[in-house]
Each structure stands twice: as structure tokens, then as C-alpha cells.
Amino acid sequence: MWELRGDNRALASTFAFTFVFRPMLKYISFGSALVVVGVLLNYGLLGLGAITAKGRPKPSPASGETNRL
Amino acid sequence: MKSSEGGQSAPVSSRAKLAYLAMLIGGVVLAATGIGTFVLGKTAMSGWVLMAHVSAAPLFAIGLAVVALTWAERCRFGISALGESAKVKALLWLILLSGLVVILSAVVPMTPLFGTSGQHTLYLTHRYSAIVLTGAVVLHSLTQARSSVKMSKPSPSGA
Numbered sequence: 001m002w003e004l005r006g007d008n009r010a011l012a013s014t015f016a017f018t019f020v021f022r023p024m025l026k027y028i029s030f031g032s033a034l035v036v037v038g039v040l041l042n043y044g045l046l047g048l049g050a051i052t053a054k055g056r057p058k059p060s061p062a063s064g065e066t067n068r069l
Numbered sequence: 070m071k072s073s074e075g076g077q078s079a080p081v082s083s084r085a086k087l088a089y090l091a092m093l094i095g096g097v098v099l100a101a102t103g104i105g106t107f108v109l110g111k112t113a114m115s116g117w118v119l120m121a122h123v124s125a126a127p128l129f130a131i132g133l134a135v136v137a138l139t140w141a142e143r144c145r146f147g148i149s150a151l152g153e154s155a156k157v158k159a160l161l162w163l164i165l166l167s168g169l170v171v172i173l174s175a176v177v178p179m180t181p182l183f184g185t186s187g188q189h190t191l192y193l194t195h196r197y198s199a200i201v202l203t204g205a206v207v208l209h210s211l212t213q214a215r216s217s218v219k220m221s222k223p224s225p226s227g228a
Contacts, residue, residue, distance in 0.1 A: 008116075011116055011117065014120065015116075015120065018120060018123065018124075022179075024127075025123065025126065025127060025176075026176055026179060028127045028130055028131060029126065029127070029130050029172050029175065029176040030176060031134070032130035032131055032133060032134035032172060033130075033169055033172045033173055033176070035134040035137060035138065036133060036134055036137045036165055036168065036169045036172070037169060039137040039138060039141050039165065040137075040162075040165055040166065040169065042141075043141050043145060046145070047145075047146060050147060
């Protein structure tokens with residue numbers, strides 16, 4: 001086929017060889033994306049918690065309320 | 070946060086440095102092949118350039134994931150003990166966010182989830198988010214290099 005297309009043989013065979021690694025590329029990419037999503041969600045929710053905590057009324061010690069968390 | 074504005078931040082661990090270096094090496098190859106083709110090329114990326122681009126992608130993806138794990142804590146807003154300047158923190162979160170978009174917009178077209186127009190949209194998303202990512206990485210690494218030079222220089226008072 002590469003002869004018919006007028007392609008470089010080395011390029012065509014190397015390109016064909018890369019398809020062996022294609023599933024690995026997908027696993028690595030999705031795995032890395034999952035890790036980054038996890039970190040972004042974790043710290044994003046921590047940041048959201050810190051922001052909403054500023055607007056939350058603090059329990060007064062006299063009322064006897066304790067922080068159940 | 071204010072205590073870290075003067076460039077006095079805790080030293081970066083060797084694992085974090087290694088991850089950042091891996092991300093940087095992968096990113097340089099990706100930017101050279103990707104943005105280089107976009108700016109200079111008349112046709113779509115193909116052949117050796119495409120293979121170099123895709124070969125550098127796993128290094129960048131793994132580097133970005135480890136950077137996310139090792140740099141996130143020191144780049145939390147509101148934490149000044151370990152922290153960096155607010156600019157560096159914002160840039161790191163921008164790197165992680167745009168890096169995620171870049172990775173997903175590159176890999177999702179390999180699945181049968183999107184049709185032709187969806188793949189075209191993902192291709193454009195990949196291109197423009199990669200440009201944002203490159204800008205953020207360049208600014209972040211320049212700021213880091215500048216602050217490390219500042220830290221290594223002895224103060225004029227001799228203290």
C-alpha cells in the first residue's frame with residue numbers, strides 16, 4: 001500500500017507499529033485525567049467549604065451546641 | 070497568604086521537581102510539534118511530527134498527574150506556611166484545569182462517542198486549550214525560576 005501511495009516505507013511501518021501502543025496511550029491518558037479530576041474536585045470542594053464556612057454562623061459556647069463533625 | 074508574597078516559600082520536594090521536569094519536557098515537545106504545526110504548517114499534523122507529538126503525550130500526562138498530586142497542597146489558597154505567591158498558585162490551577170481539557174480532548178476522539186462534527190469541536194478545543202496551557206506553563210516556570218534565583222541570592226544585609 002505504501003508503494004501505491006508513494007509513502008516512505010520507514011514512516012509507514014513505524015506508524016503501523018505505533019498502533020500496538022494505542023491502548024496503552026488511552027489507559028495512561030484516562031488514568032492521568034482521572035487523577036487530575038480527583039485533585040481538582042478535592043481541592044475545589046475544600047475551597048468551596050472554606051468560602052461557605054465564612055458565611056456560616058458560629059455556634060456560641062453558651063448555647064451548648066457542639067460541632068458534630 | 071501574605072507571608073508568601075515575598076518569595077519565601079518552603080523548598081519543593083525532589084519528587085515534585087521530577088514530575089514538573091517530566092511535564093515540562095513533554096510539554097516542550099508537544100508545544101513544538103503542535104503549536105509549531107499550527108503556526109508554520111499548511112496541512113494537518115502528520116508523519117514523524119504526529120508520532121513525536123503522540124509519543125511525548127504520555128510523559129506529559131503522567132507528569133501532569135504527579136504534579137497535581139505533589140503541588141496541589143502547596144498551592145492551596147489561604148495556606149501561607151508552605152505556599153507560593155498567589156500568581157503561582159493561580160497559574161498552577163490553570164495548568165491543571167487546561168491540562169485536563171487538553172488530555173480529554175485528545176483521547177475522547179479515539180472513542181466512538183462523538184461523530185464528525187463532535188470530533189472537529191474536540192480538535193478545536195484541544196488546540197485552543199493547549200495554547201492556554203502553554204502560556205500558563207511558560208509563565209509558571211518563569212515565575213518559579215525567578216523566585217528560586219531570588220532565594221539563592223544572598224540578601225544585601227548579609228542576613
